[in-house]
């Protein structure tokens with residue numbers, strides 16, 4: 001199973017991306033003021049970029065991968081609406097410019113858009129698996145963050161990540177370079193939100 005080997009063979013890189021101090025700060029409540037809001041605004045940009053990549057991947061995916069990709073695309077549209085509601089409540093300015101790590105991650109998604117389907121699908125699996133594991137590290141989260149952590153660790157999301165793994169495994173190939181690039185982009189994304197606070 002390529003995806004389980006990709007997890008097994010790069011433990012330090014996965015750890016680095018899923019045990020970031022941003023997440024430990026969410027867990028114990030010591031996250032610097034402003035870091036969370038900065039992160040939310042940047043992630044709203046990111047989810048828009050991810051949806052564009054995913055919609056194109058759906059268009060070129062084999063028949064067996066269509067359902068999981070289509071379901072995920074709908075979830076991303078809902079996630080954008082959720083961010084927009086949050087923005088109203090928290091006074092976020094969603095139109096703020098992309099920070100460099102957000103722009104760089106967007107460029108990685110463009111490269112994956114140009115890659116073949118097995119590599120792109122493995123990349124998408126890594127994107128979602130690292131995100132699930134990261135928020136699981138932060139769980140249950142300090143009181144002010146617990147609702148968010150619950151949203152990003154929901155059983156339905158874990159099921160989606162398993163579905164992406166099965167779809168990627170069915171296509172074969174390991175694509176270690178893609179996974180390591182995704183993990184590096186995740187670390188840079190957390191770093192940026194932390195540093196901007």
Ligand SMILES: Cc1ncc(CO)c(N)n1
Nearest residue numbers: 043046047127128131189
């Ligand atoms: C930075 C980042 N990585 C992954 C996901 C998963 O959707 C996300 N929303 N944001």
